[in-house]
Amino acid sequence: MRGRDRWIEGLQILVVDDEPANVLALRALLESWHFQRVETTTDPHDALARCRTREPDLLMLDLHMPGLDGFGVMRQLRIGSRRSLSLPVLVLTADITPDVRRRALDAGARDFLTKPFDAEEVRLRVRNLLEMRELQLQHAAVEASLEARVRQRTVELESARMEMLQRLALAAEFRDDRTGEHTQRVGRTARELAFLMGLSDADGEQVGLAAPLHDVGKIAISDSILLKPGPLTPRERDVMQRHTLAGAQILRGSGSELLRTAEQIALTHHERWDGAGYPHGLCGEKIPLAGRVVAVADVFDALTHVRPYKHAWSVDRAVTTIVGDRACRFDPQVVDAFTTLEHPVLL
Helix, strand or coil: HHHHHHHHCCCCCEEEEECCHHHHHHHHHHHCCCCCEEEEEEEHHHHHHHHHHHHCEEEEEECCCCCCCCHHHHHHHHHCCCCCCCCCHHHHHHEHHHHHHHHHHHHCCEEEEECCCCCCHHHHHHHHHHHHHHHHHHHHHHHHHHHHHHHHHHHHHHHHHCCCCHHHHHHHCCCCCCCCHHHHHHHHHHHHHHCCCCCCCCHHHHHHHHHHCCCHHHCCCCHHCCCCCCCCCCCHHHHHCHHHHHHHHHHCCCCCCHHHHHHHHHHHHHCCCCCCCCCCCCCCHCCCCCHHHHHHHHHHHHCCEEEEEECCCHHHHHHHHHHHHEEECCCCHHHHHCCCCCHHHHC
């Protein structure tokens, strides 16, 4: 037990009493019992300042002091405390009436020492409260360690989830873009547009992370249509357009807000501002903002890169085309935001 005694003896004790003789007597007793960190003061305001700067492990507090008494000290400590641990308070008083004890307990006292002090009683009550404090600190340390492990595990799970989403987006895109870079470029452009449209940092990041899954429904489209080098027939075009529904179905039903945003984007990024898009012919602001943002980012990237059915266009030609579709195909405010981007940087 000696090792544990040394641990307890290393805890900090603050003695507060307006009588210097009481302070000196208690300090002498505590140091004779090998308590190594004993501080004293006759000023309750000084005691408050010390507790707020560095909370002791035990506060030995006189109740009846001129000006700010022990009740006031405990009340202010309770109001100002941001600590999760409760500071043990050992009240020093010559008043042992039931009313005073009830008031002290209600204010936060844990135990009492009656004046004049009995040395053995002082030792036992101090040791009991410090043993309780030791257990409290050990429990807090275990909780902190568990919380740190949970945070680390959460980070690892989030990292794994993001990797799976990236791989899912890559699997879909690999069908007609073997570099897999289209999805990432669209994500970066969508993220910047989302910020320019006034979304918060968290929401803008979410759009950027969800945007690469916009064409995940291509998994359900046959190569004969997806990779066809020439124009699609009306029937083939109808099949191709179903990738929006397939993508939404793949992503539907998740409890993840990120996947719900991805589902929304997959379903609506081919809707048009004028209502002539697909799959549901939504128009204007009935199209979710994330879908409107990704619509511009997706078309710009598709125009400026080689696709199975076309050569890459110049940036200027692609920007001119998008601006020309302002307020018909695309949300005019998103287009206006798009024209402020440094497009070559995003290629």
